[in-house]
Amino acid sequence: MNDVARFYGRWADLYDRIATAPGVARWRRVAAGRVASEGDTVVDAGCGSGGNLPFLRERVGSDGTVIGVDLTGPLLSRARARVAEYDNVWVLRGDATSLPIAEADAVLATFVCGLFDDPTTVVDRWCDLVGPGGRVGLLDATTTDQPIGRPLNPVFKAFVAAGSPTSGVEDVLSAPFDRFDGALSRRVGASRAALAERTVGRRYEEFGLGFVGLASGTVAQRDG
């Protein structure tokens, strides 16, 4: 078991509560709407406790398929319980950076790209998986540039450090002065840049005073 799975496994209950709070649910519904259509096969990469799965199921309907993939056992159990009523929603243990799935119409990843060492390669793989015409959506939290939210950036940085699988108390205390959000912003920025490189019809939407951003697009045909 790696650090990420150990960390999320330990905090599974608390994480599930935050992940299913009403405001967060609204962002999830919008994100599902940007990637999934009736009859699609959609992958929720790093699905956690399954907060996106009911919204994706709502979009694909009874003819589509939704597949959640995650590494963390206790979160996967919650995800399975959350979608037990559906016979076309599957929850698998697997690595989102190298999905154990041969074909899909869309990939959604929410609050995940900031955890990857090489988000550019991962987003590229997701674009390859869905192919030209497929959809990819990335919902992530970073510091905000909106004037109304900016005074809260140091609080956000401390929150990010507290929620990081590799941080300790000293890291949380020093976080307002940058370390963790620096890595998060770089990774999220790299994932959005990779998506922009591969897609057309892109949208970028902000929520929660600009702390949360949703980037989405349709994978373009590759030249040559």
Ligand SMILES: C[S@@+](CC[C@H](N)C(=O)[O-])C[C@H]1O[C@@H](n2cnc3c(N)ncnc32)[C@H](O)[C@@H]1O
């Ligand atoms: C912040 S949580 C987000 C969970 C979920 N997407 C959500 O929006 O609630 C990050 C999730 O990514 C998962 N994760 C991180 N790296 C992963 C990987 N390489 N493969 C699969 N899951 C991964 C963790 O287990 C955790 O469930």
